[in-house]
Amino acid sequence: MIALSRRNIELLLLFFVSISIFVSFFLVSQTTGQPAENALRIAGFLSSMFIVLHIANRHFIREADPALLPLSAFLSGLGLVMIWRLKPDLAIAQAIWVLAGTAAILVVLSLLKRYQWLKDYKYTWAIAGIILLFAPAFIGVERGGAKLWLNFGPVSFQPAEMAKILFVLFLAAYLEEKRELLSISTKRVFGFWLPELKHLGPLIVMWLISLVILVLERDLGTSLLFFGLFLSMLYVATGRPIYVTFGTLLFIAGATACYFAFSHVQARVDIWLDPWIDPSGKGYQIIQSIFAIASGGLTGAGLGLGHPTLIPAVQTDFIFSSIAEELGLLGSVAVVLSFLLFILRGLKIALLAKDDFGRLVAVGLASVFALQSFSIIGGTTKLIPLTGVTLPYMSYGGSSILMNFILLALLLVISAKGASQVE
Amino acid sequence: MNKRIGRLGTIITAAFIILIINLTYLQFIAASGLTAKPENIRPILNEQKIRRGDIVSADGQVLATSRKIGDIYKRYYPEGNLVSPITGFYSTKYGRTGLELTFDEYLSGQTRISSPEDYIKRLLGKDVPGNNVTLTINMDIQRTADRLLGDRKGAIIVLNPRTGALLALVSHPSYNPNDVDKNWGSLIKDPNGPMVNRVTQGRFTPGSTFKIVTATAALENASVTTETVFDAPDTIKIYGGKVTNFEGKNYGRLTFADAFAKSVNTVFAQVGKSLGGPKLVDTTRAFGFGDKPPFDLPTVESRIPRASEMDELEVAWAAVGQGRVQATPLNMALIGSAVANDGKVMRPFLVEKVREAGGNTVYEANPRAWLSPMKPDTSQTVKSLMERVVNEGTGKAARISGIRVAGKTGTAEVGKDKPHAWFVGFAPAENPQVLVAVVVENGGLGGHTAAPIAREIMVEALK
Known part of the structure; x- marks a missing residue:
C-alpha cells in the first residue's frame, strides 16, 4: 500500500469534491432551465479557487490537516449550488465572496505561519471585538428584527462574524496566561471553592456582553454563541466544571429575565413550542421549513425539483432546509456529518497543538463552528428555538463566508505547526 | 487539557447525533403525516406540474381535461354545468369534489408506477401524465334529462338495473366548475345549494314512491295479496291522529293492486299498521336505508326512524312515504332496480374504466350485486303492480306505445309548499334496460310533473 502524503490526500479528496460540484451544478441547470454554460463556469471557478488554496497549502504549510480544505470545499460548493438554484442572481455575489475568502486565506497563510505573536495583542483583539460587536447597535441597519449589519456603500457587513474570531484570539491568550490562577480555589462561597474575585472578572464581563447583545441587538443566536464559546474555552482551559455550571445558571437566569422582559424573545420561544398557533403568521417560516424537510423524505425531491423557495429567507438562515428537501435524509445527514467531521478535525488539531495558545485557539474555533452549525440546523429543524445565525460555508452572506475561510486558515496554520513538531 | 478536549468532542458528537x-x-418517520397537512401546498404545486387525466363519457365526449398555461396545467370542463355534479371541481384553493376527489389518485397518476420508463421519467422530474377515466354516462341521455328538468330544482338518475351502470345523473341547480375559484363566495352562500349533488347527497321525503317498499313488506310477510280487498275511505283514524288521501278522495272498496295503482294512502296506512313498525323498518333497511350506498361518488344514507321511535300513527305515515322517512334519489332508483332485476340491487357505478395515457387499463368496473331485498317472486308481483300504475293508474303520463313501462309516482307533501313530484320507473318491463328516478322539488303531482320527464328519458335511452 502506498502511503499518500497529507497534501496528496487533500488533492484526491478535492478531486472528488470537484466532481460532485460539477455534477450538482449541471443537474441544477437541467432542472431549473438555467444555461448549462453558467453551471460549468461557476463550478469551474469554485474548483479553481480550491486548487489555488491547495497549491498555497503545499507551498506554505505542507503538514497541515488534509481533511479541512476538502470538507469546507464540499460545504461551500453545495451551498453555492443551492444558492444558484434558489436565487441565481445572488450566486455571482456569493462567488465573489468566495474569491475574497480565498484571498483572505492566502493572506493569513503568508502572514501567520508563526501565529504566536497574536497573543501579545490580546487586549487589542478584545477591544476591537467589542467595538465590532456593538457598532451595529448604534450605527447599524435593522433587518428582520435584529440589528446586525453595517452598511458600507453597496456592501453590507455583519461585524459579529469578525468579532467571533477576535474573541477566540483574546480568550485563548487570556486563558493561557491565567489558567493556573483560575484553576486554584482560594475562597469558599456557599460551599463552593472559588478563585479570587478579580480573576472571575472576565467571566462576568463575558456574561454581561452576552446579555447586552441580547438586549441591544435583539439577537438571541449571537448572544448564545458568545456565551457558549466562552464556557467551552473556560472549561477546557481550567478543567473546572463549576465555571460551566455557574456560568450556565447565570445565563439561564439572564435569558429567563429576557424572556419576560422582551416580547420578541417570548414570541420566538412560543413559536418554537407551538408554531401551529399562528401557521400563516409568526409560525409560517418554521412550519414551511418543517414541510420542506419532511417532503424531502429519504432521497429528496432532487436538485431543483422541490419547492424550497416557499420558505422566507431560505438562502440565508434556512439553506439547510432546502438541502434536506431536495437531497433528502441522505443529503441532510451527509451535511450534518461533514460539519461534525470538520469540528472533530478542529479538536484533533487542538489535541496535537504543541502550544497552549494554539490549542485554545483551535478549541475556540471548533466550538464557534460547532455552536453555530448546531444552533441553526437545530433551529430550522425545530429541535431548539430558532436563532438567526448563518450556516457556516453554506448560507448566502459575505461576512459569513469570509470569516469562515479565515477560521479555516487559522486551523490549518495551527495544524501545520502541531504536525511539524510532532513528526 | 487533552482529556477535556476529548470530552468536549464527545458532547459535540452527541449533540450532532441528536x-x-x-x-x-422528520424526514422518515413523520414525513408523510407532515406532508399531508393542509397548510402544506407542495402537493398542489407538484400536481400542477402533472397533466391530470381526462374524464370522458361513454360516447367519447371529454368532460374534464387539462390545458397547459405557461408552466402549469389548468383544469378545464368543456361541458360546464351539465356534468359538474359528476365531475365535481378541481381547485388549488378550495380542494376538489366529485370524481375529481374520489378518483384523484388515478387522475393525478399517483397510484403506481407501472413501467420502468415512468420511473425514470419521474426521477428526472419529467411530466408523467395522469390516467384517463371513462364513464358509463351517455351524453345524449344526460342532455335530454338536463333539458327536461330545465330551470326547476330537482334530480334525475338514469341507470341500467341489470348492471348498476349509470347512464345519466342530473342535479339542479348546478354550477360551472370552470368558475369555482371566481365565484366561490356566492356558490357556498347560495341557499339553493348548487354544489350539493342532490342525487347522491340530497334527502327528500319519498312520498308514494315508497309504497314499493311497503308493498314488498306486505307481500313477503303474507299479510296481503294483490287481490286482498280494503276499505278506502278519505280518512282513517289511527292512534289519536289520522291518515288522509291526497286531496281527500274517497275510493270506497278496492283491491290492493288497485290501491297501488291509484296510490291510496288510507289503504297503505292500514297495511302499515297491520305490518307493524319492526317489519316495515326491517324491509326498508333491506333496501339500503341506513347505509351509504357504495358508489363512485360520495353518498349519504337514506333514513327511517327506528321502530321503537315511532308510534302507530307514524308507522302508518311511514308506510306511505311521509313523516320522518327521507330518501336520496339514488336510493329510490336502487329500490326500483330491485324490482326490475329480480329482487337484486346491483352496486351502482359510473366509472367504466381507467386507462393510463399509454392505453394500459388499470381499473375496470365489475358489476356485482349489493343487496337482495326482495324474493324474485315478490319482484315479479310488484313489477305487475307498477305496470298497472302506468297503464291505468297515476303514472299514465309515462306510457310509451309499444313498450311495457313499470313505474310508481310520488307526491311528497312538504308542509305549506307545493309537494315534491316523484317518479321511479323502468322499461321494457319484461326485460328492463333503463330505470329512471326523477324528483322535482315543489313540482306538484308526480304523475303530472315527474312521469312525463321519465317517459321522455326512457324513450331516448331505448332508441
Missing part, C-alpha cells in the same frame, strides 16, 4: 435522530424523525 440532530441526525431528529432529521430521521
Whole structure:
C-alpha cells in the first residue's frame, strides 16, 4: 500500500469534491432551465479557487490537516449550488465572496505561519471585538428584527462574524496566561471553592456582553454563541466544571429575565413550542421549513425539483432546509456529518497543538463552528428555538463566508505547526 | 487539557447525533403525516406540474381535461354545468369534489408506477401524465334529462338495473366548475345549494314512491295479496291522529293492486299498521336505508326512524312515504332496480374504466350485486303492480306505445309548499334496460310533473 502524503490526500479528496460540484451544478441547470454554460463556469471557478488554496497549502504549510480544505470545499460548493438554484442572481455575489475568502486565506497563510505573536495583542483583539460587536447597535441597519449589519456603500457587513474570531484570539491568550490562577480555589462561597474575585472578572464581563447583545441587538443566536464559546474555552482551559455550571445558571437566569422582559424573545420561544398557533403568521417560516424537510423524505425531491423557495429567507438562515428537501435524509445527514467531521478535525488539531495558545485557539474555533452549525440546523429543524445565525460555508452572506475561510486558515496554520513538531 | 478536549468532542458528537435522530424523525418517520397537512401546498404545486387525466363519457365526449398555461396545467370542463355534479371541481384553493376527489389518485397518476420508463421519467422530474377515466354516462341521455328538468330544482338518475351502470345523473341547480375559484363566495352562500349533488347527497321525503317498499313488506310477510280487498275511505283514524288521501278522495272498496295503482294512502296506512313498525323498518333497511350506498361518488344514507321511535300513527305515515322517512334519489332508483332485476340491487357505478395515457387499463368496473331485498317472486308481483300504475293508474303520463313501462309516482307533501313530484320507473318491463328516478322539488303531482320527464328519458335511452 502506498502511503499518500497529507497534501496528496487533500488533492484526491478535492478531486472528488470537484466532481460532485460539477455534477450538482449541471443537474441544477437541467432542472431549473438555467444555461448549462453558467453551471460549468461557476463550478469551474469554485474548483479553481480550491486548487489555488491547495497549491498555497503545499507551498506554505505542507503538514497541515488534509481533511479541512476538502470538507469546507464540499460545504461551500453545495451551498453555492443551492444558492444558484434558489436565487441565481445572488450566486455571482456569493462567488465573489468566495474569491475574497480565498484571498483572505492566502493572506493569513503568508502572514501567520508563526501565529504566536497574536497573543501579545490580546487586549487589542478584545477591544476591537467589542467595538465590532456593538457598532451595529448604534450605527447599524435593522433587518428582520435584529440589528446586525453595517452598511458600507453597496456592501453590507455583519461585524459579529469578525468579532467571533477576535474573541477566540483574546480568550485563548487570556486563558493561557491565567489558567493556573483560575484553576486554584482560594475562597469558599456557599460551599463552593472559588478563585479570587478579580480573576472571575472576565467571566462576568463575558456574561454581561452576552446579555447586552441580547438586549441591544435583539439577537438571541449571537448572544448564545458568545456565551457558549466562552464556557467551552473556560472549561477546557481550567478543567473546572463549576465555571460551566455557574456560568450556565447565570445565563439561564439572564435569558429567563429576557424572556419576560422582551416580547420578541417570548414570541420566538412560543413559536418554537407551538408554531401551529399562528401557521400563516409568526409560525409560517418554521412550519414551511418543517414541510420542506419532511417532503424531502429519504432521497429528496432532487436538485431543483422541490419547492424550497416557499420558505422566507431560505438562502440565508434556512439553506439547510432546502438541502434536506431536495437531497433528502441522505443529503441532510451527509451535511450534518461533514460539519461534525470538520469540528472533530478542529479538536484533533487542538489535541496535537504543541502550544497552549494554539490549542485554545483551535478549541475556540471548533466550538464557534460547532455552536453555530448546531444552533441553526437545530433551529430550522425545530429541535431548539430558532436563532438567526448563518450556516457556516453554506448560507448566502459575505461576512459569513469570509470569516469562515479565515477560521479555516487559522486551523490549518495551527495544524501545520502541531504536525511539524510532532513528526 | 487533552482529556477535556476529548470530552468536549464527545458532547459535540452527541449533540450532532441528536440532530441526525431528529432529521430521521422528520424526514422518515413523520414525513408523510407532515406532508399531508393542509397548510402544506407542495402537493398542489407538484400536481400542477402533472397533466391530470381526462374524464370522458361513454360516447367519447371529454368532460374534464387539462390545458397547459405557461408552466402549469389548468383544469378545464368543456361541458360546464351539465356534468359538474359528476365531475365535481378541481381547485388549488378550495380542494376538489366529485370524481375529481374520489378518483384523484388515478387522475393525478399517483397510484403506481407501472413501467420502468415512468420511473425514470419521474426521477428526472419529467411530466408523467395522469390516467384517463371513462364513464358509463351517455351524453345524449344526460342532455335530454338536463333539458327536461330545465330551470326547476330537482334530480334525475338514469341507470341500467341489470348492471348498476349509470347512464345519466342530473342535479339542479348546478354550477360551472370552470368558475369555482371566481365565484366561490356566492356558490357556498347560495341557499339553493348548487354544489350539493342532490342525487347522491340530497334527502327528500319519498312520498308514494315508497309504497314499493311497503308493498314488498306486505307481500313477503303474507299479510296481503294483490287481490286482498280494503276499505278506502278519505280518512282513517289511527292512534289519536289520522291518515288522509291526497286531496281527500274517497275510493270506497278496492283491491290492493288497485290501491297501488291509484296510490291510496288510507289503504297503505292500514297495511302499515297491520305490518307493524319492526317489519316495515326491517324491509326498508333491506333496501339500503341506513347505509351509504357504495358508489363512485360520495353518498349519504337514506333514513327511517327506528321502530321503537315511532308510534302507530307514524308507522302508518311511514308506510306511505311521509313523516320522518327521507330518501336520496339514488336510493329510490336502487329500490326500483330491485324490482326490475329480480329482487337484486346491483352496486351502482359510473366509472367504466381507467386507462393510463399509454392505453394500459388499470381499473375496470365489475358489476356485482349489493343487496337482495326482495324474493324474485315478490319482484315479479310488484313489477305487475307498477305496470298497472302506468297503464291505468297515476303514472299514465309515462306510457310509451309499444313498450311495457313499470313505474310508481310520488307526491311528497312538504308542509305549506307545493309537494315534491316523484317518479321511479323502468322499461321494457319484461326485460328492463333503463330505470329512471326523477324528483322535482315543489313540482306538484308526480304523475303530472315527474312521469312525463321519465317517459321522455326512457324513450331516448331505448332508441
